Amino acid sequence: xxxxxxxxxxxxxxxxxxxxxxxxxxxxxxxxxxxxxxxxxxxxxxxxxxxxxxxxxxxxxxxxxxxxxxxxxxxxxxxxxxxxxxxxxxxxxxxxxxxxxxxxxxxxxxxxxxxxxxxxxxxxxxxxxxxxxxxxxxxxxxxxxxxxxxxxxxxxxxxxxxxxxxxxxxxxxxxxxxxxxxxxxxxxxxxxxxxxxxxxxxxxxxxxxxxxxxxxxxxxxxxxxxxxxxxxxxxxxxxxxxxxxxxxxxxxxxxxxxxxxxxxxxxxxxxxxxxxxxxxxxxxxxxxxxxxxxxxxxxxxxxxxxxxxxxxxxxxxxxxxxxxxxxxxxxxxxxxxxxxxxxxxxxxxxxxxxxxxxxxxxxxxxxxxxxxxxxxxxxxxxxxxxxxxxxxxxxxxxxxxxxxxxxxxxxxxxxxxxxxxxxxx
Amino acid sequence: xxxxxxxxxxxxxxxxxxxxxxxxxxxxxxxxxxxxxxxxxxxxxxxxxxxxxxxxxxxxxxxxxxxxxxxxxxxxxxxxxxxxxxxxxxxxxxxxxxxxxxxxxxxxxxxxxxxxxxxxxxxxxxxxxxxxxxxxxxxxxxxxxxxxxxxxxxxxxxxxxxxxxxxxxxxxxxxxxxxxxxxxxxxxxxxxxxxxxxxxxxxxxxxxxxxx
Numbered sequence: 001x002x003x004x005x006x007x008x009x010x011x012x013x014x015x016x017x018x019x020x021x022x023x024x025x026x027x028x029x030x031x032x033x034x035x036x037x038x039x040x041x042x043x044x045x046x047x048x049x050x051x052x053x054x055x056x057x058x059x060x061x062x063x064x065x066x067x068x069x070x071x072x073x074x075x076x077x078x079x080x081x082x083x084x085x086x087x088x089x090x091x092x093x094x095x096x097x098x099x100x101x102x103x104x105x106x107x108x109x110x111x112x113x114x115x116x117x118x119x120x121x122x123x124x125x126x127x128x129x130x131x132x133x134x135x136x137x138x139x140x141x142x143x144x145x146x147x148x149x150x151x152x153x154x155x156x157x158x159x160x161x162x163x164x165x166x167x168x169x170x171x172x173x174x175x176x177x178x179x180x181x182x183x184x185x186x187x188x189x190x191x192x193x194x195x196x197x198x199x200x201x202x203x204x205x206x207x208x209x210x211x212x213x214x215x216x217x218x219x220x221x222x223x224x225x226x227x228x229x230x231x232x233x234x235x236x237x238x239x240x241x242x243x244x245x246x247x248x249x250x251x252x253x254x255x256x257x258x259x260x261x262x263x264x265x266x267x268x269x270x271x272x273x274x275x276x277x278x279x280x281x282x283x284x285x286x287x288x289x290x291x292x293x294x295x296x297x298x299x300x301x302x303x304x305x306x307x308x309x310x311x312x313x314x315x316x317x318x319x320x321x322x323x324x325x326x327x328x329x330x331x332x333x334x335x336x337x338x339x340x341x342x343x344x345x346x347x348x349x350x351x352x353x354x355x356x357x358x359x360x361x362x363x364x365x366x367x368x369x370x371x372x373x374x375x376x377x378x379x380x381x382x383x384x385x386x387x388x389x390x391x392x393x394x395x396x397x398x399x400x401x402x403x404x405x406x407x408x409x410x411x412x413x414x415x416x417x418x419x420x421x422x423x424x425x
Numbered sequence: 426x427x428x429x430x431x432x433x434x435x436x437x438x439x440x441x442x443x444x445x446x447x448x449x450x451x452x453x454x455x456x457x458x459x460x461x462x463x464x465x466x467x468x469x470x471x472x473x474x475x476x477x478x479x480x481x482x483x484x485x486x487x488x489x490x491x492x493x494x495x496x497x498x499x500x501x502x503x504x505x506x507x508x509x510x511x512x513x514x515x516x517x518x519x520x521x522x523x524x525x526x527x528x529x530x531x532x533x534x535x536x537x538x539x540x541x542x543x544x545x546x547x548x549x550x551x552x553x554x555x556x557x558x559x560x561x562x563x564x565x566x567x568x569x570x571x572x573x574x575x576x577x578x579x580x581x582x583x584x585x586x587x588x589x590x591x592x593x594x595x596x597x598x599x600x601x602x603x604x605x606x607x608x609x610x611x612x613x614x615x616x617x618x619x620x621x622x623x624x625x626x627x628x629x630x631x632x633x634x635x636x637x
Contacts (some may be wrong), residue, residue, distance in 0.1 A: 072596040077613075080605060084612050188501040242542065245516035245570035257540065258515075263545045303495050356456070356485050359538060359547065361517070370517055372538060378525055387538075395573045424596060 015376035035096035036240075037065050044073045047224045048410045051420030053394075055409070062405045066300040067398040074424035082384045086350030087113055087187060090381055094371075095181035097386055100143055101230065103129075103136040104364040106185035112265055112360030113187035117325050122314035125189040126268040131173075131202070131305035133362070134298040138209070139168040141291050141364035142296075145216060148288070148414035152235035153231050157219055163271075164212050167205055174198050188326030189319030199310060206302055213295050220288070225313040234400040234412035238282065244399070245392035247367025249294065250416050253286040256343060260363035267362075271308075274301050291417075302331070315335040326353050350379040366390050366417050388422030456485045461609075464489055467547050469508040474585040475501055480553065488549060495552040495561045502567045505539060505550060511538035512546055519564070521582040524606040530607035532556035533584055535593070537564065554584055581606035 052073035058066040060406055078097050082090040094109045095102040114121065121129070146161030156232040170178040175198055176182040176191070182192050220226045236246075240255040249344035250373040251258060259276040261269045279286030319326045327346050328339040353375040361370035367389025394414045401409045402417075436513035459482035461468040466489065467482050478501060481492040494502055505513045522534040533554040540547050554561050563573040565584040575586045576595040586592055594601060603610055616622060 045547060072594075072598070076598040077605065080612060118486070132528050240569075242514050243569045245568065247515075258542050264547075267545055321540075327522040357488075357490070357549075359488060359517075359549070361432075361547075369541075370515060370538070372518060372536070374521055374522065385518065385536075390517070393572055393575060395570055 012228065017133065018389065028233070042409075043109055044070075049413060049417055050147060050323055052247050053418070053420055055397075057406065059320060062112075062407075064401050064404060064406060065351055067401045067409065068312075069394055070421050071394070071420070077425070078425045079384060079386060083379055085380045086380060087353070088346070088350055089385060090258060092183050093185050093388075094179075094422065095183050097425045098181065098192075098364065098366070098369065098388060098390070098419050100140045100419050100421075101136050101364045101366070101369065102181050102183075103132045103363050104224070105386075106183060107133055107267065108206075108360045108362045108364075108369045109371045110185050110187045110360065110375070112358045112371040113353065114325075114383075115358040115360060116356055116373065116375050117187065117322075117351065119188060119320045119322050119325055121189050121267070122317045123268065124193075124312045125166065125318040125320075127305050128194070128318055130269060130272065131302055131309065134301045134305070135168055135202070135205075137298050137365045138295060138302075139165050141295060142168070144365070144414075145288075146289065148417075151222065151410050151414045152224075152226065154220065154226065154291075157216060160212070160215065161379060163260070166207065167208070168393055171198070171201055171205060174201055189317075190323070193197055193314070194309075201319065202283055202302070202306060206299060206306065209299060210296075213299075214294065217292060221292070227285065227413055229407075230288060231283060231333070232281070233284045233408045234282045234415055235281065236400050238397055240399060241282065243398040246396055246416075247289040247389045247392065248365065248417075249287055249367075250393050250396075251367065252317055253283035253290045254279060255280055258338045260361055260368055264361065266360075272301050272304050284411050287415040287417075294398075303311065306315075328423045352377055352379050361387075364389060366419065367393060367398045372375045386425055388419075390418040390420075390422040394418050394423055435623065456483055458483050459489060459491075466491060469504055469511050469618040470501060471501070471509070473504045474629065475504060488547060490549045490551060492551045492553060495535070495554055498535075498552045499562050499567060501550065502537065502564050505548065506553045506567055509565075510544075511541065511548070512543045514568075514575070515540040515542055516570050517547065519571055519578065521578040521584060521606065522607045523582060523606065530555075532580060533559060535561055535578060536583060550586050559583055560585040560587055562587050565589060580604070583607065 008071045025246040038059045040052065040057050040059060042057055044052040049055065054070040054073065054348040056070065057064050078093050082093055089107060091106060094105040097107055113222070142161045146158040149157035162309065172182055173179045175194060176184045194225070236254065238256055241251050241254045241257065247258070255278060257276055257278050262276055274297045277290045277297065279290045316367040323342040327343050328336070332339040333343055355375060355377045357372065357374045359370055359372050366386065367391060369396055372385040372387070373381050376382040397416065400412045434608065439508060445498055447568065459467050461471050467479065470479060475497060476479060478493045478497055480494060482492070483490055505511050513637055517538040517540045520536050520538070522536055524532055524534060532554045533556065536550045537550040537552070539550065552561055561584060563575055565575065566588070572589065572591065573595060575589055576592060578584050579592050580594040581604055593599065597605065609636050
């Protein structure tokens with residue numbers, strides 16, 4: 001499919017040519033009219049940049065000639081701070097960098113630390129992790145769909161999506177007491193088991209949600225305005241996407257079948273039966289379709305996880321019994337001296353992984369979320385580098401925006417689903 | 426369990442943990458050295474004439490790590506990307522490491538964590554960078570997506586990338602002095618203002634200090 005009609009300017013300052021894999025721009029200063037391009041600033045405070053992102057756009061009329069993202073407005077030094085906190089305390093910071101996929105960040109960090117400590121998580125813990133990660137993916141995609149549709153003009157979708165997202169947040173609140181930044185997945189398993197009534201609540205959501213996906217599809221998928229705004233917009237070739245290091249639905253919409261849940265299964269994902277949504281045209285519309293399909297696949301995984309957890313029963317452990325990493329249950333502290341000592345040492349000093357480095361990678365809603373944890377044998381991570389998928393996805397933004405109209409820039413930013421916490425950390 | 430264990434109040438799980446102590450000692454045995462026979466990436470580098478650049482090659486916790494010298498890093502990364510047995514076409518992450526705490530020369534490492542989509546595997550290539558000459562060739566010719574992570578390493582560690590088209594700060598403000606993620610850079614932070622530690626507030630001299 002060829003690239004859609006580009007905006008051609010009347011002054012002819014910018015000529016754009018289709019070449020295989022992209023567009024080539026040619027700009028020149030018209031000597032007769034001596035017109036120049038206009039440089040404007042979009043952000044960092046802007047409702048459509050999805051966070052504190054600053055774009056410096058050089059425009060020729062409505063066409064974007066050059067787009068330069070400036071980031072760092074949300075940089076809070078999370079990696080530096082993690083080097084000064086024990087492993088348990090550093091877990092709390094992992095919620096806060098990509099603030100829309102908190103449990104996925106927790107899981108990536110926990111996998112890295114567990115690899116260093118060589119601990120195995122019991123089956124129920126793994127299934128709970130899968131269930132929580134997929135619920136997190138649904139919640140993140142709901143927020144994405146609402147804000148993306150709002151940017152393009154479909155305001156009612158925004159309200160419907162946030163209503164449904166609130167149900168997921170209430171599920172998380174029932175589990176942990178916290179709506180978003182739960183830190184529930186920790187090195188060693190989970191911080192606790194599901195409370196009474198939680199599984200029923202999850203089941204209600206899983207039964208309720210498929211009809212809502214149909215609602216969103218009815219509103220958007222065959223909507224002529226939606227198609228007009230998103231078809232053929234923000235195209236990037238598969239080679240470019242790989243060269244930029246993109247990941248997640250943005251990469252899968254280019255036709256690359258890469259999903260870490262299938263390629264490098266972690267936390268018992270190999271036991272689950274699901275499909276990976278892959279697009280064809282790598283435009284904004286395909287990224288939308290990929291994420292809508294990911295709703296359905298996540299529901300499938302959630303249903304299977306729910307069945308497996310129910311089959312294991314309420315008494316199955318969710319934490320490893322290894323007391324060198326996982327605190328003992330509170331009831332044991334009354335009777336066992338060793339339990340008391342373990343509890344004390346774990347919560348004051350923390351555990352000491354052996355010297356080495358490990359990578360914990362999960363498939364987050366935006367792409368590969370990976371933690372590269374370096375341990376020097378002390379109780380604090382020596383270096384915890386956070387790979388934010390949005391950092392690499394945003395790098396490809398100028399390639400997708402240049403040569404097209406400003407309104408398309410807004411659609412593209414929405415479609416690559418960036419979270420500035422992930423980018424800036 | 427023996428009778429003594431029962432009297433000491435040890436439960437089954439605690440006994441299992443005593444065995445864990447022994448496992449922790451043998452954990453170091455999980456690390457093994459790589460050879461061209463056991464590692465396709467090692468072999469690819471040796472075949473490409475770059476075998477001398479490899480300083481350490483080991484497998485730890487199931488992940489291969491290749492530590493190389495920095496002089497021919499672009500050739501090494503190109504082999505990693507293009508060799509048919511390797512095909513590491515996707516950057517997973519490029520990060521900097523400051524090894525000041527390990528008291529090791531050279532001080533910095535630029536770590537390239539790569540992923541191969543055709544072969545579905547990972548490799549970690551670490552380039553050693555000296556403190557005296559903290560510069561290395563850019564990898565943005567190999568993957569264009571290396572541009573921003575290298576800017577971040579320059580910003581936070583001070584390692585310059587030779588040949589990078591746009592090397593400027595990315596996270597910190599443009600006029601920042603210093604490189605925050607270095608180990609000798611302080612964590613920083615502002616002291617919280619209370620009445621006992623703020624002198625220039627109106628009425629501060631009348632407010633009594635708490636007893637410490």
